[in-house]
Amino acid sequence: GIQVEQSPPDLILQEGANSTLRCNFSDSVNNLQWFHQNPWGQLINLFYIPSGTKQNGRLSATTVATERYSLLYISSSQTTDSGVYFCAGGTSGGYQKVTFGIGTKLQVIP
Amino acid sequence: NAGVTQTPKFQVLKTGQSMTLQCAQDMNHNSMYWYRQDPGMGLRLIYYSASEGTTDKGEVPNGYNVSRLNKREFSLRLESAAPSQTSVYFCASIPSGGLWTEAFFGQGTRLTVV
Numbered sequence: 001g002i003q004v005e006q007s008p009p010d011l012i013l014q015e016g017a018n019s020t021l022r023c024n025f026s027d028s029v030n031n032l033q034w035f036h037q038n039p040w041g042q043l044i045n046l047f048y049i050p051s052g053t054k055q056n057g058r059l060s061a062t063t064v065a066t067e068r069y070s071l072l073y074i075s076s077s078q079t080t081d082s083g084v085y086f087c088a089g090g091t092s093g094g095y096q097k098v099t100f101g102i103g104t105k106l107q108v109i110p
Numbered sequence: 111n112a113g114v115t116q117t118p119k120f121q122v123l124k125t126g127q128s129m130t131l132q133c134a135q136d137m138n139h140n141s142m143y144w145y146r147q148d149p150g151m152g153l154r155l156i157y158y159s160a161s162e163g164t165t166d167k168g169e170v171p172n173g174y175n176v177s178r179l180n181k182r183e184f185s186l187r188l189e190s191a192a193p194s195q196t197s198v199y200f201c202a203s204i205p206s207g208g209l210w211t212e213a214f215f216g217q218g219t220r221l222t223v224v
Contacts, residue, residue: 001169004152033213043200043215086152100145100152 002027004089006101013077013108021072021085021104029089031098032063034072037084046072046085077108113137116201116216123191123223131186131219133201139214140206142184143168144176146197147218153200159184161206191223 003026063070090098155168159178
């Protein structure tokens with residue numbers, strides 16, 4: 001199956017700083033998503049982004065499908081951005097073929 | 111509020127006990143999933159239900175059974191709990207088509223087996 005590698009595993013930021021999180025896939029995916037798990041455990045969709053670039057407020061994501069990686073950008077970080085960021089990817093036609101990375105744990109300090 | 115509801119939120123079991131984790135969604139989604147989350151391992155798929163009346167094994171199905179009771183509800187049963195099943199369990203649903211364009215997760219069930 002597809003292997004998903006996320007980096008860095010841990011990140012500590014000063015409030016207001018910018019960061020880039022990376023997700024590499026071992027094979028082509030056409031079903032790629034970023035999630036945020038807040039400190040209370042809730043998982044929230046951020047982006048569905050199998051290719052191209054999307055932006056939502058201070059967050060944006062870019063996927064280069066041909067090179068099998070995706071980037072999540074967080075600008076002007078806030079303490080509420082703390083938590084774990086997961087990427088997940090899969091191939092079409094397979095409901096079960098969505099593999100999660102192990103996540104990047106982000107802590108934003110005031 | 112629309113979404114995915116899991117019950118219970120916390121549970122402690124003794125080895126060998128059984129229990130059922132409940133999941134219900136009110137978004138008329140076709141597909142539902144059960145995942146477990148363990149430290150350093152991300153989320154791993156236990157079982158999924160592509161549509162009402164169908165269920166299939168995921169990556170780590172051993173020790174679990176599921177029931178898609180109706181379109182809204184998808185339950186996960188541990189027949190004889192083991193300490194290795196200590197984990198946080200998440201239920202998720204997506205509208206249809208197998209693409210996670212709009213996946214919604216429940217708040218999780220933290221299970222401890224002693």
